[in-house]
Amino acid sequence: MRRDDPLRPLPPERFGFWEARHLLMRAGFGGTPTQVQALADLGLEGAVSALLDWDAVPEPPIEQGLFDPDIMQPPSAEQLAMGRRARQQGDQIVLDQLQQDRQRRQIQDRQQLDAIRKWWLARMIETARPLQERLVLMWHGHFTSGHREVEDSYLLFRQNEFFRRHAAGNFGDLARGIVRDPAMLKYLDNDRNVRRAPNENLARELMELFLLGEGRGYDEEDIKEAARALTGYGVADHEFRFARPAHDAGEKKILGRRGTFDGESLVDLLLAQPIAREWIALKLHRFLVSDLPVESSSPGRRAVEAIASSLARHRWELRPVLRQILSSAYFYDAANSLSVVKSPIDLIVGSTRSLSMPVRPLSVLLSAADLMGQSLLQPPTVKGWSGGRAWINTSTLFVRQNLLVYMITGIAPEGLDLPSDGAAYDPQVLVEALAATSVAPMGGTLGEVESILRFCIGPVPRPERLASIKEFLRDVGDRLDRDRRLALLCLVTAIPEYQLS
Amino acid sequence: MHDDHDTTPDMSREALPYSRRLFIRQGIALASLSATVPWFVQRSAGAAMLPEGSLVASRPGVREERVLVVVQLGGGNDGLNTVVPYGLDAYHRARPVLGLKPPKETGGALELDAARGLGLHPNLEGLKDLHDRGRLAILQGVGYPNPNRSHFTSMDIWHSASPTSRGRGGWLGRYFDHACAGRPEPEAGVAIGREAPLAMLGDETKPITFETEELFRWSGSDLHPLLAARYGEASRIGRLDGVPEDSQLAFLTRTALDAQVSSDRIRAAVAKPPLVRYPQGNLARQLQMVAAMIRDGLRTRVYYVSLGGFDTHAGQAGTHGNLLRQVGGSLQAFQADLEAQGNDGRVVTMVFSEFGRRVRQNASGGTDHGAAAPMFLVGSTIRPGVLGEHPSLEDLDDGDLRFGIDFRSVYAGLLEDWLDAPSAAVLGGTFRKASLLRT
Numbered sequence: 001m002r003r004d005d006p007l008r009p010l011p012p013e014r015f016g017f018w019e020a021r022h023l024l025m026r027a028g029f030g031g032t033p034t035q036v037q038a039l040a041d042l043g044l045e046g047a048v049s050a051l052l053d054w055d056a057v058p059e060p061p062i063e064q065g066l067f068d069p070d071i072m073q074p075p076s077a078e079q080l081a082m083g084r085r086a087r088q089q090g091d092q093i094v095l096d097q098l099q100q101d102r103q104r105r106q107i108q109d110r111q112q113l114d115a116i117r118k119w120w121l122a123r124m125i126e127t128a129r130p131l132q133e134r135l136v137l138m139w140h141g142h143f144t145s146g147h148r149e150v151e152d153s154y155l156l157f158r159q160n161e162f163f164r165r166h167a168a169g170n171f172g173d174l175a176r177g178i179v180r181d182p183a184m185l186k187y188l189d190n191d192r193n194v195r196r197a198p199n200e201n202l203a204r205e206l207m208e209l210f211l212l213g214e215g216r217g218y219d220e221e222d223i224k225e226a227a228r229a230l231t232g233y234g235v236a237d238h239e240f241r242f243a244r245p246a247h248d249a250g251e252k253k254i255l256g257r258r259g260t261f262d263g264e265s266l267v268d269l270l271l272a273q274p275i276a277r278e279w280i281a282l283k284l285h286r287f288l289v290s291d292l293p294v295e296s297s298s299p300g301r302r303a304v305e306a307i308a309s310s311l312a313r314h315r316w317e318l319r320p321v322l323r324q325i326l327s328s329a330y331f332y333d334a335a336n337s338l339s340v341v342k343s344p345i346d347l348i349v350g351s352t353r354s355l356s357m358p359v360r361p362l363s364v365l366l367s368a369a370d371l372m373g374q375s376l377l378q379p380p381t382v383k384g385w386s387g388g389r390a391w392i393n394t395s396t397l398f399v400r401q402n403l404l405v406y407m408i409t410g411i412a413p414e415g416l417d418l419p420s421d422g423a424a425y426d427p428q429v430l431v432e433a434l435a436a437t438s439v440a441p442m443g444g445t446l447g448e449v450e451s452i453l454r455f456c457i458g459p460v461p462r463p464e465r466l467a468s469i470k471e472f473l474r475d476v477g478d479r480l481d482r483d484r485r486l487a488l489l490c491l492v493t494a495i496p497e498y499q500l501s
Numbered sequence: 502m503h504d505d506h507d508t509t510p511d512m513s514r515e516a517l518p519y520s521r522r523l524f525i526r527q528g529i530a531l532a533s534l535s536a537t538v539p540w541f542v543q544r545s546a547g548a549a550m551l552p553e554g555s556l557v558a559s560r561p562g563v564r565e566e567r568v569l570v571v572v573q574l575g576g577g578n579d580g581l582n583t584v585v586p587y588g589l590d591a592y593h594r595a596r597p598v599l600g601l602k603p604p605k606e607t608g609g610a611l612e613l614d615a616a617r618g619l620g621l622h623p624n625l626e627g628l629k630d631l632h633d634r635g636r637l638a639i640l641q642g643v644g645y646p647n648p649n650r651s652h653f654t655s656m657d658i659w660h661s662a663s664p665t666s667r668g669r670g671g672w673l674g675r676y677f678d679h680a681c682a683g684r685p686e687p688e689a690g691v692a693i694g695r696e697a698p699l700a701m702l703g704d705e706t707k708p709i710t711f712e713t714e715e716l717f718r719w720s721g722s723d724l725h726p727l728l729a730a731r732y733g734e735a736s737r738i739g740r741l742d743g744v745p746e747d748s749q750l751a752f753l754t755r756t757a758l759d760a761q762v763s764s765d766r767i768r769a770a771v772a773k774p775p776l777v778r779y780p781q782g783n784l785a786r787q788l789q790m791v792a793a794m795i796r797d798g799l800r801t802r803v804y805y806v807s808l809g810g811f812d813t814h815a816g817q818a819g820t821h822g823n824l825l826r827q828v829g830g831s832l833q834a835f836q837a838d839l840e841a842q843g844n845d846g847r848v849v850t851m852v853f854s855e856f857g858r859r860v861r862q863n864a865s866g867g868t869d870h871g872a873a874a875p876m877f878l879v880g881s882t883i884r885p886g887v888l889g890e891h892p893s894l895e896d897l898d899d900g901d902l903r904f905g906i907d908f909r910s911v912y913a914g915l916l917e918d919w920l921d922a923p924s925a926a927v928l929g930g931t932f933r934k935a936s937l938l939r940t
Contacts, residue, residue, distance in 0.1 A: 189815070189865075192815070192864070192865050197864045199814075199863075199869075200869075201814075204651065208651060214651070214654065215654075220650075291749075292747075292749065338748075338749060338750055339748075339749055340749075341749060341753075371712065382652075383653055388749075389752055390697075392753060392756055393692075393708070393709075393710035393711075393756065394709050394710055394711065394717075394756055394759050394760035394763060394764075395709075395710050395711030395717055396710075397753075397756055397757060397760050398717055398719060398760055398764070401719055401720075402719065402720040402721075405719075405724070462741060464735070464738060464741065465735070468735050471731060471734075472727075472728075472731050475727040475728075475731070487724060487725060487728050490721040490724060490728065491721070491728060491731055494721060494732055494735065494736070496735075496736075496750060496753035496754050496756075496757050497750060497753075499753055500749055500753065
């Protein structure tokens with residue numbers, strides 16, 4: 001362990017309540033004061049392991065038959081024949097019936113998509129394995145697929161499960177699996193990529209977005225050749241199907257290498273590029289440490305290089321690399337706090353979990369996420385979500401603050417056609433939990449509001465924020481009850497710092 | 502509301518008990534501005550109370566009355582089935598299924614220029630009307646050298662106006678930075694949508710962005726007047742001492758201030774009903790809001806709206822037709838609204854997409870990413886008609902149309918002649934400006 005190792009571990013004695021809070025926010029969705037304290041009590045190694053080695057944590061298995069795989073099942077041979085006959089004979093009645101049947105199934109599938117989105121959001125809110133769920137969300141944003149293009153909700157559910165299985169496994173398995181993933185093959189039109197008419201979509205994004213990064217060490221010819229390697233990778237009956245006759249088995253020249261590449265050997269070739277390790281290291285850094293740009297000379301640059309070499313050393317195994325990042329002094333450095341803009345899902349799930357709020361209707365939370373720019377299972381582009389500052393503009397800032405008012409009070413904002421939610425929230429739970437931690441407040445109302453402020457926006461609030469809650473205390477005549485605490489939380493969660501982690 | 506008069510300046514006691522007043526909906530007067538807010542906020546908020554007309558030309562040499570509206574068609578609009586070269590055999594050969602028929606045949610293109618064999622997609626009746634009334638300019642074959650066929654890259658190129666150096670922000674953002682140097686103008690740019698478009702991002706200036714105006718305010722203000730006041734203080738700080746300018750916190754603090762200043766003005770503007778009927782659809786809804794803001798005399802110089810879905814790789818015909826019907830109808834209603842307001846002379850609308858599509862249709866009844874394509878300008882002051890030559894369908898660049906007009910010439914023309922800005926400084930290079938306005 002060298003002193004100049006950018007990822008050298010945090011000295012164990014420096015891991016306390018605030019470090020545990022930081023860890024749980026970045027490697028999970030945050031937690032209650034009690035959960036944070038429990039993590040702090042485990043010490044650095046134990047805390048990181050509690051999050052990362054999730055196989056030890058029991059999680060209810062995903063029910064068989066939870067969702068219907070057959071809603072968008074392609075038509076049977078019999079139905080196809082019926083359609084052909086009807087078209088030949090000009091039988092408009094049968095044609096209309098077939099058309100109506102398709103529309104009915106599409107409506108049904110949209111309903112199932114809603115159900116899957118709710119199921120996933122609920123899982124993130126309730127999970128005992130927060131890091132696993134957080135990584136699933138990250139891989140969904142990286143290897144993006146969306147329902148508008150896939151047109152089959154069940155395939156997206158399966159892809160979600162795939163991400164969950166490999167969340168902290170080997171990145172190579174994720175990358176090789178994604179070129180055989182039915183949702184991805186449909187999303188990027190590879191089910192139409194055949195020898196006689198190659199479609200470059202998947203090949204392009206494999207290089208541009210998934211494995212190398214845009215414009216880094218490849219050109220248009222490489223994309224064309226890589227598309228040939230992926231010909232014949234299609235979908236049949238919801239399963240990956242390799243159509244040998246549609247595959248171009250001839251020699252290709254990709255990144256200067258000649259060979260009869262197929263999908264798997266193409267992925268392996270791309271993963272062997274040093275630039276690929278750096279690309280994924282950047283992604284992990286951005287997701288876990290800071291979403292500010294990494295400058296060429298900054299500690300961030302050196303950390304990314306160290307993560308990249310760690311990925312090489314561990315042959316793309318993610319778990320040891322994640323352990324190294326989450327245990328490093330760099331990860332806990334003050335310069336890296338308030339440096340990630342919470343994603344909308346992070347804001348929703350994190351607020352519900354850490355403030356011990358009742359779970360508001362999932363449909364409302366999901367539409368709020370849409371308004372804030374994060375529609376689960378329908379990212380805006382194949383780039384996923386840009387994240388960072390792109391989450392925030394004048395309007396999404398209002399939506400974020402107003403969502404918190406709704407979550408805290410249960411009252412829907414005016415002008416938004418949402419059900420109000422009667423479930424009462426009493427912040428007293430939070431106050432009592434904070435009192436039982438190692439950072440328990442001094443007595444009195446000021447101690448209590450300061451403690452809430454620190455828990456929500458970080459251990460060292462700016463003087464303006466402290467002044468503001470003191471003003472609030474004066475406003476309320478220095479008395480706190482449930483309504484006043486709710487009002488305080490609305491105010492505290494509207495402070496700009498609350499949008500950051 | 503009966504106890505409003507109970508409010509006393511004595512803040513040491515609770516004038517309106519929270520337990521009683523909390524969650525009672527009510528209208529709240531704007532919290533008065535304290536002396537500590539940055540001067541430009543005071544000016545902007547104060548300007549709302551000045552008589553109309555005093556907003557205009559507050560800076561010598563800058564024509565503040567002129568407005569540019571940008572309409573983005575996302576996904577790559579198929580230019581060949583928008584402005585249709587129906588007279589060319591090569592067109593029909595390349596598109597045996599998707600090709601549109603000549604105007605005389607049923608379902609054929611709308612006639613634009615019979616001599617040149619050019620028509621408009623049959624669903625573009627709105628544009629055809631604008632064309633016939635001299636309110637439409639069609640710029641043919643617009644693109645740039647070494648076209649990029651990635652959506653993101655090509656869109657970034659159009660937004661940044663630079664094919665090579667990225668990360669410089671957007672061309673309109675740089676225009677704002679230049680035009681408002683040292684005096685950031687919170688309402689200079691308004692984008693309708695979820696994410697602020699790169700084109701509008703400058704170093705100093707960020708656009709106001711919202712999808713629906715009802716949510717463009719803090720709902721916590723409904724809970725209690727004192728809460729609104731505390732929120733106002735926290736949000737109007739704008740700058741925090743000792744916080745680095747490039748930090749996430751500085752960015753958020755600044756955004757919170759922009760949101761406050763703009764919220765009330767904009768909501769007031771779009772609450773008014775339009776003067777004409779708009780068709781259904783998302784683009785029409787956005788343009789209706791823009792027309793309302795123009796009518797209300799916002800200081801906004803550039804509005805940005807967008808419509809997606811043009812990435813028609815498969816089964817293109819129906820989808821594309823529906824999208825174009827929206828485009829034509831919405832632009833027609835928008836122009837009619839501006840004419841009814843008497844503001845049509847102040848507004849130019851520019852329509853673009855990140856690229857056109859391949860000349861040859863693909864095997865899935867769609868078209869793949871291409872290169873050059875037409876742009877549109879709409880307005881009462883633009884030079885109407887078909888500008889430039891239709892690109893050749895024989896002399897192709899790797900299966901794609903070659904561009905005849907560099908889009909930066911169009912930007913240069915709009916910057917120089919419409920917005921009175923030095924285009925070389927904004928675009929980072931000299932481009933021959935296209936002559937776009939009536940002389």
